[in-house]
Amino acid sequence: MAKTRQSWGSKLGIILAVAGSAVGLGNFLRFPVQAAQNGGGAFMIPYFVSFLLLGIPLMWIEWTLGRFGGGFEHGTGPGIFHSMWKKNRFIKYFGVIGIFGPIVIFIYYTYIESWLLGYTFFSLTGKYSSATTPEAMKSFLTGYQGLVKNEYFGGLGTAYTFFLITFILNITVVYYGIKGGIEKLCNWAMPVLFVCGTLLAIMVLTLGTPDITKPDWNLKNGLGFLWNPDFSKLLSGKVWMAAAGQIFFTLSVGIGVILTYASYLKKQDDVVLSGLTAATTNEFAEVILGGSIVIPAAFIFFGPENIIPIAQSGSFNLGFVTMPLIFGKIPFGIIFATLWFLLLFLAGITSSVSLAQPAVAFLEDEFNLARSESVGIFAVVCFVLCQPAIFFLGNGVVDELDFWGGTFCLVLFGTIEAILFSWVFGIDKAWDEMHIGADIKIPKFYKFIIKYITPLFLILILVFWFVQEGMPVILMKNVTAENLNFVILTRILLAGLFLLIAFLVKIAWNRKREVIR
């Protein structure tokens, strides 16, 4: 017997869920670093241009495609692409990327998310309070990750316990479904996240000059490091690509999760205003909150000489080393440190549950499995796949997963979606489809943007990124000899997973054909 597809409980529910999927660690750790390194305030010019020409159109495309596919009882790439281009037998296999990518990201993201839960606990209990230097804090982190045995940790036991808790939490939320699990989680987690972010931003913005012996280490100069514009950077194509890339990754477009979330909408539900609101909510978290916490705080406490190396030290170093050290130097540091890691954990879990949903929806929609069965299969497969990311963290496994799942698939899938939407489905039909039940009308010039500018922009990013960053990784130029076998094995594993999903798509469609006969 055919099952009734799940649906969202309210409009605000799906907006918060999509915003929750988009708001992640990158909003608070990647954006400020990108802005500071690529022209400061001037970075906001290509950033907002990309937001208007790439981010918002892709949001609308994915929301519309998802709702369209949901009308045919399809919630993932293969079914949605097939519904749009029924004559093409192969298009459904391109849709596999929209299931494969989220699973790959889920594999390592859940583990990183569990560190945040662990650090929330450590902040409350003061476990790292004795680590007062960057070296000691790094040692605490590497000890926790199981990379070394030291005075803080004797092995992976603690990290693995927090991973199990995080993994079970994720699976439980997905098990309770769209309305009872994901929507409920996002309805309370997102407001809490914004309260935590606002309190932290207020704390940083009221720091002034905490050390009067160092008058230059103040808030005004900290904000200046991030916002003073360097217009010469605007002449660099790399800066424009960095801005476009930041917009692309921050909005969670090109992954496949928005397709799945929007597939649970009803035919007459609005997608235009909802998509715009979700994108804007993400921007609030990124530019206003994300831009007010890490970099200004690091400048105030580490000074102008150290801010550049800190900004270049990477997201993990900023989040897990620099920030705890800062909290150690301020009044009520324990509370603010807890708020910081709780904020990141909530940003993480609202994203990771969205990454789980496409695979679960695929099993439910295309194999008519019950939700409990689909979630059970997903949980077992992902639990096994998570293990290499945990035990071989230091061997380049996570970087490899991030490259294929979190970068390559995103850009490729986004480009396919944009071309399919405007050129195969047809922009006139697509425009009408977008406006079904729309609460606001999209300005007419966006028809031109969606048809020409967005796909071109995406192709440009794809080519530029492929040449600049993709090729060296694909050719394993930066892989050390000791990590080579781990990287090759990870690639074999990923290729196997992709082929398995493609094979499942073939089986599902063969079964459907037999039923029709």
Added chain:
Amino acid sequence: MNFSGWIFLSVSWLFIITLMFFCAIKIFKGGKK
């Protein structure tokens, strides 16, 4: 922070806050429907 920095910060914040207000008003009014 120099004057240009303040301008970029203010315009960016204002742009996002205006968009948020626009969306919030439309959502709570229920749009044109």
